[in-house]
Amino acid sequence: MTQMRDSGQALIxxxxxxxxxxASRTRVALQCALHELxxxxxxxxxxxxxxxxLTANALEHARGPYEMRLLRxxxxxxxxxxxxxxxxPALLSFRTGGVEADTELPERGRGLxxxxxxxxxxxxFRLSESETKVAWMAISTAPED
Structure with missing residues (x-):
């Protein structure tokens, strides 16, 4: 069962x-946590x-241990x-207004x-207090404008 700690954080x-x-166990744990919360x-x-x-990138490009969390x-x-x-990682700019229909996408980086x-x-991406990489993203639960 996924429970939020006092800090508003849940370890998945x-x-x-x-x-x-x-890979499959990670997906199941995440899906259960999202539903439970x-x-x-x-x-x-x-x-x-x-x-x-983000998880697949961690599995492909970094060594464990790994930790998955949700923060309220x-x-x-x-x-x-x-x-x-x-x-x-160095990030490409994804905020340039989209990809043209006739533009060939690179083989890597489509997941981002x-x-x-x-x-x-x-x-x-950011460094943790212990100087390890953390990939993060916001999950909005509010209705879109």
Missing amino acids: WRWNDRTRHA EIPDETVGDAMMAAWE KGPSFVFEIEDSDPLL QIVEAFARGRWG
């Missing part, structure tokens, strides 16, 4: 490089897709995935476009 799951079936159903699918993109920020939540890599679209620019 911790795992390491030896955890069997980590009563994030609206219409938000859960997109939140899952965007959060999975007023009526919304912040999803975080922490890995052991101290290097923050999903995160950008879902989080509407409210996502990024």
Whole structure:
């Protein structure tokens, strides 16, 4: 069961490089947490897709241990995935007005476009207090304007 701590933070799951079936178990843990915290159903699918993109990047580009969290920020939540890599990635600008129909997309980095679209620019990377990388994104539970 996912419960918010007094700090407004919920630990969803911790795992390491030896955890069997980590990808599928991570998705299940996240989906259960989103439902338990009563994030609206219409938000859960997109939140899952965007959060999975950040998680998949951590699994592909960094070593464990990993930790997945949700933090309550007023009526919304912040999803975080922490890995052991101290290097923050260089980000391409996704805020340039979109991609033209005849523009060829790069082979890598498309997942971050999903995160950008879902989080509407409210996502990024930061260093934790222990100098490890944290990828984060906002999950708005308020109706869109």
